[in-house]
Amino acid sequence: MNSAVVRLDGVALDVGAQKVLRGISLAIPRGGFRWLLGPSGAGKTSLLRLLHLELRPSEGRLELLGRDVGAASRAALPQLRRRIGMVFQDFRLLPHLSAFDNVALPLRLAGRPEGQIQADVGEILAWVGLRARMHCHPAELSGGEQQRVAIARAVINRPDLLLADEPTGNLDDAQAQRLMLLLGELSRLGTTIVVATHNDTIVARHPAPSVRLAAGRLVSADA
Amino acid sequence: MRDEEAQRERAAARRARRLRPARSDDLGLRRGVARKLMPFMVAAMAFLASLALAGAIAAAAFSRQWQEGPAAALTVQVPDPAARATDAPQSRLDRVVALLRASPGIAHVDALSHAQIAKLLQPWLGSAATQGLALPAVVAVRAEGAGPPLAEVTAELRAAAPGTLVDSHGDWTRRIATLAHSIQALAWAMLALVTGVAAAVVTIATRAGLVQRRDAVLLVHGLGATDADIARRFAARATRLAFAGGLGGTAVALPVLAGLAALAAPLIGGIADPAAWMPALPRALWLGLAAIPLVCAALGFATAQVTVRAWLRPLP
Ligand SMILES: Nc1ncnc2c1ncn2[C@@H]1O[C@H](COP(=O)(O)OP(=O)(O)O)[C@@H](O)[C@H]1O
Numbered sequence: 076m077n078s079a080v081v082r083l084d085g086v087a088l089d090v091g092a093q094k095v096l097r098g099i100s101l102a103i104p105r106g107g108f109r110w111l112l113g114p115s116g117a118g119k120t121s122l123l124r125l126l127h128l129e130l131r132p133s134e135g136r137l138e139l140l141g142r143d144v145g146a147a148s149r150a151a152l153p154q155l156r157r158r159i160g161m162v163f164q165d166f167r168l169l170p171h172l173s174a175f176d177n178v179a180l181p182l183r184l185a186g187r188p189e190g191q192i193q194a195d196v197g198e199i200l201a202w203v204g205l206r207a208r209m210h211c212h213p214a215e216l217s218g219g220e221q222q223r224v225a226i227a228r229a230v231i232n233r234p235d236l237l238l239a240d241e242p243t244g245n246l247d248d249a250q251a252q253r254l255m256l257l258l259g260e261l262s263r264l265g266t267t268i269v270v271a272t273h274n275d276t277i278v279a280r281h282p283a284p285s286v287r288l289a290a291g292r293l294v295s296a297d298a
Numbered sequence: 299m300r301d302e303e304a305q306r307e308r309a310a311a312r313r314a315r316r317l318r319p320a321r322s323d324d325l326g327l328r329r330g331v332a333r334k335l336m337p338f339m340v341a342a343m344a345f346l347a348s349l350a351l352a353g354a355i356a357a358a359a360f361s362r363q364w365q366e367g368p369a370a371a372l373t374v375q376v377p378d379p380a381a382r383a384t385d386a387p388q389s390r391l392d393r394v395v396a397l398l399r400a401s402p403g404i405a406h407v408d409a410l411s412h413a414q415i416a417k418l419l420q421p422w423l424g425s426a427a428t429q430g431l432a433l434p435a436v437v438a439v440r441a442e443g444a445g446p447p448l449a450e451v452t453a454e455l456r457a458a459a460p461g462t463l464v465d466s467h468g469d470w471t472r473r474i475a476t477l478a479h480s481i482q483a484l485a486w487a488m489l490a491l492v493t494g495v496a497a498a499v500v501t502i503a504t505r506a507g508l509v510q511r512r513d514a515v516l517l518v519h520g521l522g523a524t525d526a527d528i529a530r531r532f533a534a535r536a537t538r539l540a541f542a543g544g545l546g547g548t549a550v551a552l553p554v555l556a557g558l559a560a561l562a563a564p565l566i567g568g569i570a571d572p573a574a575w576m577p578a579l580p581r582a583l584w585l586g587l588a589a590i591p592l593v594c595a596a597l598g599f600a601t602a603q604v605t606v607r608a609w610l611r612p613l614p
């Protein structure tokens with residue numbers, strides 16, 4: 076249990092005066108896959124933002140990749156963030172960069188050699204079926220294509236922890252299936268994955284342990 | 299309607315592709331409004347800095363010129379020079395010259411001959427008038443170091459040759475020195491002011507750039523970019539733009555300074571050569587002017603670094 080990649084202990088989050096999360100305790104082991112479920116406004120996105128180190132807990136203890144985030148210095152967080160991939164609900168692609176350059180961003184930040192970047196980005200874009208569109212800018216891509224670029228960017232540097240916020244929202248059935256295959260593959264390779272969704276069909280088709288929120292509180296958390 | 303929109307979108311996309319950023323421009327820094335304005339503002343500040351610097355250096359040269367030139371000189375008038383001195387078997391003039399030569403702080407003593415004085419006065423008095431005139435002797439003295447102890451020397455000379463006048467030009471020197479120092483102080487104040495304004499311009503441009511690219515900055519921060527990574531990109535850009543601005547402003551100032559130098563040359567002891575491509579500017583000014591673009595670049599770098607890091611600090 077000590078090798079948990081994600082561990083929350085009595086975590087609360089206030090945004091302004093609003094108590095967004097309350098008393099969240101859960102642990103996810105290395106390579107674990109969790110659905111993050113709950114109605115709209117339950118706090119799924121907020122929990123993912125905590126795990127992505129965009130926010131710090133107002134209370135409680137948060138441990139990521141074996142590090143106590145509360146005790147870590149601010150300077151230690153970038154190194155941690157580079158090991159965490161995030162698929163944002165609104166994609167957050169940079170509009171002035173091509174699909175290729177958007178996906179290459181994490182590798183360039185990590186200082187990888189350009190030759191390796193060319194190969195890796197080409198490969199991952201082929202995997203999400205966008206190799207032919209890699210020089211397009213986000214404005215020229217459909218919602219589903221943008222989402223696939225966002226997914227490619229999140230997994231390009233083989234993160235230890237992958238977070239996804241409603242990643243199937245703009246995908247058709249076949250694309251959603253492909254995404255689930257990719258996630259299954261990454262999970263087998265040891266990536267810990269948390270996927271927030273309210274798509275019951277896909278959850279039913281891919282049964283996995285789930286964490287359920289309602290009104291900022293933990294309803295249930297499968298081991 | 300929709301077609302038109304699609305067309306516009308495609309055109310925008312084509313433009314965007316043409317502008318496809320280089321590797322280092324992940325944040326799209328090349329597209330900022332600040333980019334267009336900032337170098338011109340910095341250029342204006344560099345122009346003013348060039349003038350201020352020239353003012354400071356010219357004032358220094360001017361004041362030095364006066365301290366070594368007329369300032370360092372005394373003029374001693376001895377009436378009735380051929381009469382006998384009161385304290386020695388010599389003429390009053392010889393006695394005055396001897397006393398001056400013996401005094402400390404005096405480099406050179408030069409008694410003007412009667413003919414020389416007559417020649418000096420001729421334009422005013424006419425040659426006939428100077429013939430029979432009882433002219434005083436005039437002794438030109440060059441001081442050295444702190445100069446002679448004026449009060450003592452004057453008393454000594456008057457004892458030997460009553461009626462001797464000592465003119466030390468001291469008042470003028472003091473006034474010129476005060477003027478030069480005021481000009482210098484003003485020039486340094488202006489340099490400080492201009493530096494402050496330039497820093498403010500870079501700060502504002504950098505903050506505008508941060509706000510304009512807020513989403514991109516937050517994204518790369520979330521992807522694990524360090525504050526140093528992000529600050530470096532903004533600072534690299536600000537350094538280049540400020541350097542270009544500094545270079546431009548200094549270049550524009552050059553012909554202005556050359557013109558002023560040509561006018562001022564006789565006053566500060568230089569020689570204006572009308573055939574020269576440019577009048578000789580003092581070496582210190584050349585060095586100062588060369589430093590301005592570098593100082594601008596350093597200012598751009600430091601200001602952008604500080605601004606970006608301060609902006610990022612509240613982020614987790
Ligand atoms: N930045 C914020 N400012 C104010 N309220 C917020 C903010 N982020 C989240 N909330 C509130 O927290 C609650 C949970 O939101 P969210 O995490 O987006 O839920 P979900 O993703 O499950 O729909 C909502 O009531 C929302 O209004």
Ligand SMILES: [Mg+2]
Nearest residue numbers: 119120164240
């Ligand atoms: Mg949400």
